Amino acid sequence: MNYVLDFTPVFDGLPDLLAGCLGTLLLALGGMAIAIIIGIGGVILRDSRRKPIRWAVKGFVELIRNTPFLVQIYFIYFALPLAGLRLDPTPTAILALGINGGAYAIEIIRGGVQSISRGQVEAGLALGLHKGLVFRLIVLKPALRAVFPSLASQFILLTLTTSVASAISAYELTSVAQRIESESFRSFEVFGVITLLYLGISWLMMSFFSTISTRYFSYPVK
Amino acid sequence: MGLGEFLFLLTGLKWTVALSAIGFVCGSVGGLAIALLRTSGMRGLERLAAGYIALFQGTPLLMQLFVVYYGLALVGLHLSAWVAVSIGFTLHASAYLGEIWRGSIEAVPRGQTEAASALNLKYASRMKDVVLPQAIRISLPATIGFLVQLIKGTSLASIVGFTELARAGNIVSNQIFQPLLVFGIVGILYFLMCWPLSLYGSHLENRLAVASR
Numbered sequence: 001m002n003y004v005l006d007f008t009p010v011f012d013g014l015p016d017l018l019a020g021c022l023g024t025l026l027l028a029l030g031g032m033a034i035a036i037i038i039g040i041g042g043v044i045l046r047d048s049r050r051k052p053i054r055w056a057v058k059g060f061v062e063l064i065r066n067t068p069f070l071v072q073i074y075f076i077y078f079a080l081p082l083a084g085l086r087l088d089p090t091p092t093a094i095l096a097l098g099i100n101g102g103a104y105a106i107e108i109i110r111g112g113v114q115s116i117s118r119g120q121v122e123a124g125l126a127l128g129l130h131k132g133l134v135f136r137l138i139v140l141k142p143a144l145r146a147v148f149p150s151l152a153s154q155f156i157l158l159t160l161t162t163s164v165a166s167a168i169s170a171y172e173l174t175s176v177a178q179r180i181e182s183e184s185f186r187s188f189e190v191f192g193v194i195t196l197l198y199l200g201i202s203w204l205m206m207s208f209f210s211t212i213s214t215r216y217f218s219y220p221v222k
Numbered sequence: 223m224g225l226g227e228f229l230f231l232l233t234g235l236k237w238t239v240a241l242s243a244i245g246f247v248c249g250s251v252g253g254l255a256i257a258l259l260r261t262s263g264m265r266g267l268e269r270l271a272a273g274y275i276a277l278f279q280g281t282p283l284l285m286q287l288f289v290v291y292y293g294l295a296l297v298g299l300h301l302s303a304w305v306a307v308s309i310g311f312t313l314h315a316s317a318y319l320g321e322i323w324r325g326s327i328e329a330v331p332r333g334q335t336e337a338a339s340a341l342n343l344k345y346a347s348r349m350k351d352v353v354l355p356q357a358i359r360i361s362l363p364a365t366i367g368f369l370v371q372l373i374k375g376t377s378l379a380s381i382v383g384f385t386e387l388a389r390a391g392n393i394v395s396n397q398i399f400q401p402l403l404v405f406g407i408v409g410i411l412y413f414l415m416c417w418p419l420s421l422y423g424s425h426l427e428n429r430l431a432v433a434s435r
Contacts, residue, residue: 003296062420063409063413065370065416066370066374066413066420067374067409067412067413067416068374068375068376068377068378068388068412069374069377070377070378070380070381071377071388071391071408071409071412074391074392074401074405075401075402075406075409078401078402078405079402082402156280160282160283161282162282163285164284164378166381167381174282174284174285187288187292188289188292188295191289191292192289195281195285195286198280198281198282198285199277199280199281202280202281203280
């Protein structure tokens with residue numbers, strides 16, 4: 001066994017790999033944005049007065065949380081064209097990541113909203129605040145503050161999940177790596193370096209979240 | 223979709239179950255070791271365990287599978303895809319379970335350890351008879367949550383080329399050109415495996431929350 005590690009193809013492909021990192025970040029941030037919207041919307045709908053809506057949200061959360069992302073992304077990839085929506089793999093992947101992250105976000109944010117006592121809301125209404133304003137300032141912000149750590153770790157998981165989007169050949173780090181690997185056959189070198197790049201990306205995300213946490217969600221409230 | 227295709231999916235399902243079971247059982251052994259190292263009180267060992275956990279929690283499972291798969295071949299071990307993938311999942315599960323169980327071990331009140339030391343129980347007995355039985359109870363909901371995550375994660379073995387449920391679905395869908403139907407059924411099969419576990423996990427979590435009130 002005289003295998004000599006050769007990182008030349010990896011270093012030659014470095015510009016492509018860094019572009020792939022940006023693709024991964026784009027997928028992650030796009031997915032998170034959709035997930036937040038679904039999360040907040042889902043929490044509002046989950047408390048709807050109509051039973052079918054409540055059940056639909058519950059069903060959506062359970063369905064997404066108990067099936068693999070790989071199957072979800074395939075399903076969405078093949079279902080969208082039938083629904084008359086022709087999207088490239090990359091937007092499809094962002095949508096799938098958003099839907100997947102959204103289900104988890106609903107569950108997490110709901111936990112935070114439940115921790116807000118009813119008296120707070122009543123006090124806000126008694127002070128003459130508009131209903132929307134009560135929700136935004138009195139319910140949502142403290143709720144997000146309470147669950148921010150779990151939300152952040154869920155979103156880091158989402159960032160790592162972007163690698164699965166290579167299955168539908170969306171533009172991100174793993175698919176760039178697979179291309180370089182298939183051209184050079186330096187599998188271990190390529191995937192080893194990519195793993196370190198992912199480690200860097202997840203550290204970047206962690207510091208991004210801790211900045212948000214100290215900037216927007218720390219006491220004293222700005 | 224005929225009966226033959228459905229039976230093929232069920233064969234894939236069998237491998238998914240086997241892979242999850244192996245990953246979980248071997249990962250439990252590794253995870254226990256990691257958790258004990260992480261709480262050993264020895265600085266160097268704790269750092270090492272923390273580094274291992276950070277490495278596996280900071281990189282995608284797919285990359286871990288790739289690196290293990292090609293890395294083992296590199297050091298001269300030509301294992302079947304089946305064994306390589308099992309090793310990948312074991313390492314992955316060890317890191318996550320190690321972190322979950324570290325948290326549970328630390329959640330057991332310190333007084334318990336101190337009382338056990340005062341009774342002259344040695345480390346092994348202190349852990350085995352006093353701390354771990356309580357820690358396991360605390361960790362159960364999160365452990366089951368991770369088991370669900372692991373079952374879903376085994377679908378990634380399909381990208382490495384291992385034929386389990388997701389890949390069986392892929393193959394069938396390429397044969398009969400009905401991707402929505404096939405992936406719908408595959409999704410339902412995963413759901414039937416994971417949902418009861420999730421329900422049981424949240425049931426335990428509620429019970430634990432009531433017990434500690």
